[in-house]
Amino acid sequence: MIRDLIKQLWKDKFARIALIVLGVIYFSLLFADFIAPYTKDFSDRSMAYVPPSKIFTIDENGKLSRPYTYNYKREFDDVDLKIVYSLDRSQKHYINFFAKGQPYKFLGLIPMKRHLVTTDNSGRLFLLGTDINGRDVFSRILFGGRISMTIGFLALFVLFPIGLLYGGIAGYFGGKTDIVMMRFAEAVMSIPSFYLLIILASILPSGMTSVQRFMLIVIILALIGWAGFARIVRGMVLSIKTQEYVQAAKSIGASNLRIIIKHILPQTTSFVIVAMTLSVPSYILSESGLSFLGLGIQQPDASWGNMLKEAQEYTNIIYRPWLLTPGFLIFVAVLAFNLIGDTIRDVLDPKSKVR
Amino acid sequence: MQILKYILKRIIQTIPLLIIVSLISFFIIRLSPVDPLAELRLNPSVSKETLQAETQRLGLDKPIIIQYAKWAKSFLKGDLGVTSSGEKVSTKLKERIPNTLLLTVIVIFLAWIVGVPLGIAAAVNWKTPFDRILTVLTSIGMAIPSFFFAVLLLIFAVKTGWFPVGGLTSSNFMDMNLSHKILDITHHLILPVTVLFTLSLAGLQRQMRGNLLDVLDSDYVKFARAKGLSEFKVIFKHALRNAVNPLITLLGFEFAGLLSGAALTEYVFQYPGLGRLILEAVLKSDINLVMASLMMGAIMLIAGNLIADILLIIADPRIREGAQND
Numbered sequence: 001m002i003r004d005l006i007k008q009l010w011k012d013k014f015a016r017i018a019l020i021v022l023g024v025i026y027f028s029l030l031f032a033d034f035i036a037p038y039t040k041d042f043s044d045r046s047m048a049y050v051p052p053s054k055i056f057t058i059d060e061n062g063k064l065s066r067p068y069t070y071n072y073k074r075e076f077d078d079v080d081l082k083i084v085y086s087l088d089r090s091q092k093h094y095i096n097f098f099a100k101g102q103p104y105k106f107l108g109l110i111p112m113k114r115h116l117v118t119t120d121n122s123g124r125l126f127l128l129g130t131d132i133n134g135r136d137v138f139s140r141i142l143f144g145g146r147i148s149m150t151i152g153f154l155a156l157f158v159l160f161p162i163g164l165l166y167g168g169i170a171g172y173f174g175g176k177t178d179i180v181m182m183r184f185a186e187a188v189m190s191i192p193s194f195y196l197l198i199i200l201a202s203i204l205p206s207g208m209t210s211v212q213r214f215m216l217i218v219i220i221l222a223l224i225g226w227a228g229f230a231r232i233v234r235g236m237v238l239s240i241k242t243q244e245y246v247q248a249a250k251s252i253g254a255s256n257l258r259i260i261i262k263h264i265l266p267q268t269t270s271f272v273i274v275a276m277t278l279s280v281p282s283y284i285l286s287e288s289g290l291s292f293l294g295l296g297i298q299q300p301d302a303s304w305g306n307m308l309k310e311a312q313e314y315t316n317i318i319y320r321p322w323l324l325t326p327g328f329l330i331f332v333a334v335l336a337f338n339l340i341g342d343t344i345r346d347v348l349d350p351k352s353k354v355r
Numbered sequence: 356m357q358i359l360k361y362i363l364k365r366i367i368q369t370i371p372l373l374i375i376v377s378l379i380s381f382f383i384i385r386l387s388p389v390d391p392l393a394e395l396r397l398n399p400s401v402s403k404e405t406l407q408a409e410t411q412r413l414g415l416d417k418p419i420i421i422q423y424a425k426w427a428k429s430f431l432k433g434d435l436g437v438t439s440s441g442e443k444v445s446t447k448l449k450e451r452i453p454n455t456l457l458l459t460v461i462v463i464f465l466a467w468i469v470g471v472p473l474g475i476a477a478a479v480n481w482k483t484p485f486d487r488i489l490t491v492l493t494s495i496g497m498a499i500p501s502f503f504f505a506v507l508l509l510i511f512a513v514k515t516g517w518f519p520v521g522g523l524t525s526s527n528f529m530d531m532n533l534s535h536k537i538l539d540i541t542h543h544l545i546l547p548v549t550v551l552f553t554l555s556l557a558g559l560q561r562q563m564r565g566n567l568l569d570v571l572d573s574d575y576v577k578f579a580r581a582k583g584l585s586e587f588k589v590i591f592k593h594a595l596r597n598a599v600n601p602l603i604t605l606l607g608f609e610f611a612g613l614l615s616g617a618a619l620t621e622y623v624f625q626y627p628g629l630g631r632l633i634l635e636a637v638l639k640s641d642i643n644l645v646m647a648s649l650m651m652g653a654i655m656l657i658a659g660n661l662i663a664d665i666l667l668i669i670a671d672p673r674i675r676e677g678a679q680n681d
Contacts, residue, residue: 187375190660192652194615195633196383199645202637203386285500289619292502293634311506312623318510327503335498342494 005273008347015343018336025333029145033104035116036139037125041300042102044124046074047134049320051085053126055095067095071124093123129322131310141326144302147214149333151303152283155221156276163226164268167233168260172241182234185227193224197286200224201295210301217296221283229275233268240267270348277341281334288330304330362665369657376653377430381423384646401441409643412436430650436643438636444647447632452651454523455621455628459613461548463606466555471602473556474563479590481568489560496557501550501616505623508546519543521625547624551616555609562605566598596670603667610659614652629655 009015028035050072059065070087077084101118105111119125127138170181188196200220204213240246241264249259290296291305292312299306304326311317311324396406412429429436435444477486512518519525523543524536531539570576571594579589618630625631629648636644 183371184375187372187379189611190372190376190653190657191380191649192611192614192618192656194618194630195649195652198618198634198637199380199383199649202640203383281498288500289502292619293622295637308503308506311503317506318513324503324506327500327506330500330503331498334500335494338494338498 002273005344005347009340009343012343012346014339018339021332021336022340025145025149025329025336028142029149030107032139032142032146033106034112034114036136036142037101037115037118037127038136038139039102039104040140040143040302042135042139044130044134047072047124047126047130048132049083050074050124050126050130050134051320052129052322053124054087059092068092069095069119069123069125071122091122093119093125095119095125128325129320131307131323137307137322137325140302140307141304141329144304144307144326145329147297147301148284148287148304148330151214151218151221151287152280154218155225155283156279158218158222159226159229160272160276162222163229164233164265164272165260166226167230167235168237168265170230171234171237172256172260172264174238178234182231185230188227189231194286194289197221197224197290198293198295201290210298213298214301217287217290221286224286225279225283232271232275233265236268236271237264240264274341274345274348277337277344281337281341284330284334284337288326358668361668365661365664369661372657373654376657377427377650378423380646380649380653381426382419384642384649385419385422398439398441405437405441409436426646430647435647438644439639439641444643447644448629448647448651451627451629451632451648452655454626455614455617455630456655458544458547458551458617458621458626458628459610461544462551462555462613463609465548465552466559466609469552470556470559471563471599474560475567475590475595477560477564478567478571479586486564489564493557493560496553497561499553501554502619502623504553505547505550505620508549509623512546518546523627543626547617547620547626550620551613554616555613558612559602559605559609562602563598566601567594570594570598600667600671603663603670605663606666607656607660607663610663611656614656 009019033039053069053072055067055069057065057067059068069092070089071091071093072085073088075084075086076082096118097116098114099118100113101115103111103113117125126136128141129137131137131140166181166185170178170185197220200223201217204216204220208216237260246259246263249263254263287296287303288305288308291303292308294306294309297303297306307326308324311327317323412425412434417425433445435448438444438447473489477489480486508518509520512520519542523540525531525539525543528536528539567590571590576589576594579593580586584592614630617628618634620626621628621631622634629651633645633648633652635641636648
């Protein structure tokens with residue numbers, strides 16, 4: 001069924017583009033260490049807020065040359081009282097492919113030094129400029145994307161079992177159990193989700209390792225979404241449980257939990273797939289919003305949301321628009337997920353004509 | 356009479372809901388390792404007596420159940436305690452809630468008067484270039500992160516100087532006459548409204564389009580067409596009424612989504628609303644304020660759902676029948 005689904009997706013023009021875009025994004029995130037010219041924590045304090053490197057392929061004599069770049073010089077303009085960056089044309093830095101640069105562990109395992117693009121040791125290649133600490137924005141986008149683009153999926157993996165089981169139990173047993181469980185779920189849904197999100201994030205103790213913080217934010221995201229999901233599952237279980245095969249399982253003497261898990265919940269698979277693709281974007285957005293406020297992923301770790309934190313100072317952004325790139329990437333990723341979600345909905349429910 | 360009875364029943368049903376919400380919120384906040392009065396203690400302008408009164412009021416020396424009971428009692432009396440800077444929480448909320456309501460009501464209103472016609476137009480012109488362009492536009496509208504869009508608009512405002520870059524009123528607001536005051540507020544509202552409007556418009560247009568397409572496919576519409584009714588009559592007299600009903604249910608959800616989306620937008624635009632208040636409160640770990648604004652957010656959301664339900668009963672006679680058998 002999954003293979004069918006992917007085939008159908010591929011047939012649709014929009015969905016195909018979306019799949020390719022997401023494929024490219026996830027592929028580059030997987031090989032982020034190799035593609036990024038610098039490591040996540042590399043910073044050159046003398047190079048704060050440097051604009052993107054200019055790459056030349058035609059040299060000063062008008063001849064075609066190997067691609068090269070110039071470093072930026074920082075100067076203080078006494079008249080306008082601001083820092084200006086100009087190209088330091090005294091030395092060319094050639095751009096090398098598959099050359100040795102900073103050491104890293106390929107896929108977290110194999111120690112390597114080669115990068116897709118680098119320049120010589122004294123040169124600096126900042127494809128998308130640098131941030132306040134002189135860190136390469138391009139490299140950090142790749143590392144930040146690893147967090148931003150996976151946190152949603154992880155949250156869903158935490159949330160779906162909870163929601164399925166909760167909705168399954170409430171729907172299956174019905175009566176008082178159902179009333180009590182659903183009232184609780186409704187109460188959780190009655191708190192504006194973003195309010196709940198920031199409050200949960202704010203009670204996280206400080207001084208956690210970045211992995212701990214990441215895991216806790218996953219759990220918090222899951223805590224926000226399970227209730228709505230459980231309610232829909234319950235509705236489905238209510239109708240499934242009246243079917244004959246469930247009665248049959250009951251009369252054989254299967255335990256209640258076994259009936260719920262083995263016989264009822266598998267019937268909701270197609271709904272789960274749709275719900276999953278449809279809700280991934282909302283988790284990407286939640287995480288980035290949270291990190292944007294400074295309550296999510298913390299420095300020095302990167303995420304697309306916390307990289308945009310610097311965009312809060314608008315004076316900053318007018319002069320340094322390259323800091324906005326993570327925002328466009330969030331937009332592109334969410335758009336791609338939405339397009340795929342729409343198509344999946346069409347395929348699984350041919351009657352609906354939402355698109 | 357039946358309707359009134361049903362409405363009354365729905366209102367009574369919200370009471371246990373509110374109690375559970377308050378319990379959840381209370382325990383989440385008390386879970387935090389932060390001393391609820393830490394800020395107050397550090398603030399030299401807060402007197403010893405106020406501190407004492409707060410400790411007494413919250414019952415901080417007692418077990419958590421009793422703390423909750425105390426909190427609930429004073430909440431019902433309308434006493435929400437003081438913020439960490441010593442102000443009354445209730446005054447603060449009274450100042451902020453109308454602003455958030457103003458923002459969300461304007462957005463919902465605009466989204467409806469633009470989104471519903473656009474949805475109808477798209478459904479009627481199904482699969483034409485017009486419909487496709489709208490679909491692409493709404494996809495884009497749904498994918499822009501609200502805070503990022505807000506930042507972009509802020510840059511636009513700074514660069515052009517056409518819009519004020521934050522707040523709800525200008526600094527000389529107090530000296531203006533009424534018409535200028537209204538103009539001033541409108542001027543400040545344009546950007547935040549644009550952000551939230553884009554988000555809700557996209558969702559609403561799609562929903563309206565989908566609903567109408569489903570209805571247009573149904574037998575009674577085919578019958579109406581077969582009868583020889585004009586297409587205009589078929590759509591506006593027969594199909595539309597049924598297509599709008601699901602949207603009314605959505606109204607409640609939309610309100611919830613807007614409250615959340617508004618928090619980030621308010622933050623970026625420095626808009627004095629409930630969302631920014633709760634954010635500031637969270638960052639300062641101002642427990643009283645967090646608790647109170649969380650409750651207010653929940654009450655607003657539940658009220659929004661209630662209004663949507665009541666509207667639905669008025670609009671859809673089938674639900675009335677259902678309610679009678681309930």
